[in-house]
Amino acid sequence: MTITPLAIPDVLLITPKRHGDARGWFSETWSQKALAGSAADTTFVQDNQAYSSRKGIIRGLHFQKGATSQGKLIRALTGAIFDVVVDLRQGSPTYGQTVSAELTADGGEQLWVPRGFAHGYCTLTEECEIFYKVDNLYAPTEEGGVIWNDPDLGIEWPLDGEPLLSEKDTKLPRLKDLGSLGF
Numbered sequence: 001m002t003i004t005p006l007a008i009p010d011v012l013l014i015t016p017k018r019h020g021d022a023r024g025w026f027s028e029t030w031s032q033k034a035l036a037g038s039a040a041d042t043t044f045v046q047d048n049q050a051y052s053s054r055k056g057i058i059r060g061l062h063f064q065k066g067a068t069s070q071g072k073l074i075r076a077l078t079g080a081i082f083d084v085v086v087d088l089r090q091g092s093p094t095y096g097q098t099v100s101a102e103l104t105a106d107g108g109e110q111l112w113v114p115r116g117f118a119h120g121y122c123t124l125t126e127e128c129e130i131f132y133k134v135d136n137l138y139a140p141t142e143e144g145g146v147i148w149n150d151p152d153l154g155i156e157w158p159l160d161g162e163p164l165l166s167e168k169d170t171k172l173p174r175l176k177d178l179g180s181l182g183f
Helices: none
Strands: 003-007 011-014 018-021 024-027 047-054 060-062 070-076 080-087 096-103 108-111 117-123 130-134 143-145
Touching: 011 143, 060 080, 070 080, 070 096, 070 117, 080 108, 080 130
Parallel strands: none
Antiparallel strands: 003 011, 011 108, 018 024, 047 130, 060 117, 060 143, 070 108, 070 130, 080 096, 080 117
16 A cells, blocks of 8 residues: 655545456555554544546535544545545644545545545546545534635636536635634
8 A cells, every 4th residue: 555645744645556367456445554653544434435427527625514524535436536625724834725636446546635624526537436434424514615616725627617516515605704613
């Protein structure tokens, strides 16, 4: 397993080794032992899966506030995504900064998103299926988000035209309008 800290060091790109032969391959996608002592040393409580039917869908940028915040380990089961993380930890030297990574089913890359970060992604291919593990339960009353095209974030989404978004995601506030989140 290769673990690479990104520009925000607590955000990790994790690429499991694949052991292949004529039948295909096997990969250990999570190992508590391998990640012990890293930023991704956590206990997961829930697995989630999302399907997107076409290229150019943006989901996010989502988070949960305070004590309900979630750490997430994200990977593509089919297709490819452009995954984006925003540091929301007020007082952090990287507050308001973003990092991104391309996650593909073919490459098996995973992204560790720590608690205190917003997360979102854009589908790069048709038929994307995303799997992610979280270390805290879903708390609908504590969820929040940042608008995908916040000019202060300057995210360069890889889009050919206008994205397809949920109605909820079109109404999210800018980062500067969030207030205290309890991180």
